[in-house]
Amino acid sequence: MSTQPDPQTLIRSSEGYEELRRRYFNARVPDVKPVEIWSPSTTADVVAAVKSANKKGLKVGVRSGGHLFPCLSLVQNGILIDTKNLNKNFDYDQATKMISFSPGHTVLELSDQLKPLKRFFPAGHSRSVGMGGFYLAGGQGCFLRGWGYTSDTWITQIEVVTASGQVVVANKKQNADLFWAAPGSGQGFFGVLTRIWGRTIAAQKLFDTTIILDSTDVFKSLLRWALETADKVPEYGSDIFMATFYADKDAPGDGEASQAKRVFLALNQTIHVNSIDQAKILASPWDSLPSEFEPFVITRVPMQERTWEELWDLQESFQPHGQGERYKVDSILADPEVSYEKIVDKITPALLDLPTRKSTGTIVFLDYFPDEADQALSLPQKLSVTTMAIWKDPARDVAMDKWMYDAYKEAEKVGRGQYVADYDAEQRPTKIMSDTALKRWFQIRAKWDPAETFIGHRSFEKSQNIDLKL
Secondary structure (H helix, E strand, C coil): CCCCCCCCEEECCCCCHHHHHCCCCCCCCCCCCCCEEECCCCHHHHHHHHHHHHHHCCCEEEECCCCCCCCCCCCCCCEEEECCCCCCCCEEECCCCEEEECCCCEHHHHHHHHHHHCEECCCCCCCCCEHHHHHHHCCCCCCHHHHCCHHHHCEEEEEEEECCCCEEEECCCCCHHHHHHCCCCHHHCCEEEEEEEECCEECCEEEEEEEEEECCCCHHHHHHHHHHHHCCCCCCCEEEEEEEEECCCCCCCCCCCCCCCCEEEEEEEEEEECCHHHHHHHCHHHHCCCHHHHHHEEEEEEEEEECHHHHHHHHHHCCCCCCCCEEEEEEEEECCCCCHHHHHHHHHHHHHCCCCCCCEEEEEEEEECCCCCCCCCCCCEEEEEEEEEEECCHHHHHHHHHHHHHHHHHHHHHEEECCHHHCCCCCCCCCCCCHHHHHHHHHHHHHHCCCCCECHHHHHHHHCCCCCCC
């Protein structure tokens, strides 16, 4: 009879196993059951977990915040290493202004540490996102448009437990190939991230302003204007979000069909500067709304100072969680060489024809053109287009999958690929790196994990040599 290995490890018969197995943002957790779930608190515990897996011939999955919507860290008859409680100490070097933190730290926990120091680090836009998964995806952090992905500009070093159970430090000079391969690898990473080091800058004030319009009858022309206007906004210190949602998204009740049938478009700019006057200058391109769109304005929220808590609340109002919400998510990274006219035409079904009342569409401006020599995250990208289908009835799973597939088979015609955090090869294989970067990445993976202790990379094979064309 199997026994529980130690107090930090649960087996299938353990009390709390199923609750911990299902610790994901998405209530649609597949019936995939690891033999063991480890909850390490130290790097030594992770070493023990990996060596135990190797001894038993088990494959390994790793989870930090649980925001990966397909729940791909679950490995049938393998082990799951849950890093929520791993190395939870936070360190700040007063001289260098550098920080180090846990892959299990959430955005909220990291913010709580930085606030009294009056320092800023560009973490994710949702307070429950885990920093391990955030970094390995590359990190679409706050104010990315000017400062780049968090992995590229802000992270200086990582500690990793390798597939052999060895503890290594990786940076630009030491184990540089591992440091190159980590950002952009997401679910495919071939080790356990146990510590992250990064830069900080002085924190400034937060401001935002929003225009909400009824886009139902003018969607394409309105969106083209919005995209063209966003290009006029200075890049540094600004986040630009555009979101589509039904007018009755927040109406009480569990009905999943919109009764309003009106789709609103929110245009939001969040700004990280020292004064409201500076913020107003950065947001001035939005001051001139064409007269043809004035009749469709629902509300204008003038420039005002915000707190991170207020911004997270706003973000999370578009991503309900904890009441049985099931999610299907897909996205594209729009090709910078494609015109806005073509982009709008191909992404309209994904953003306007939302499948349920709670579903939302999002456009985030990235303007990111990475150097493949620096990291595996290598696709040039103008903006990210994402749809989150949200529902509660499991009987609708197949219909939601089909809706998303159809919408994004059309949208991908104007894409360069996808942010790896959204990648689900069972749904829609697409590019997650350039072909040359992916080839190099596979070679590095084979070096560090020749026995395939970590198997998340297998789905990446479907993303090779895909030709995305109009």
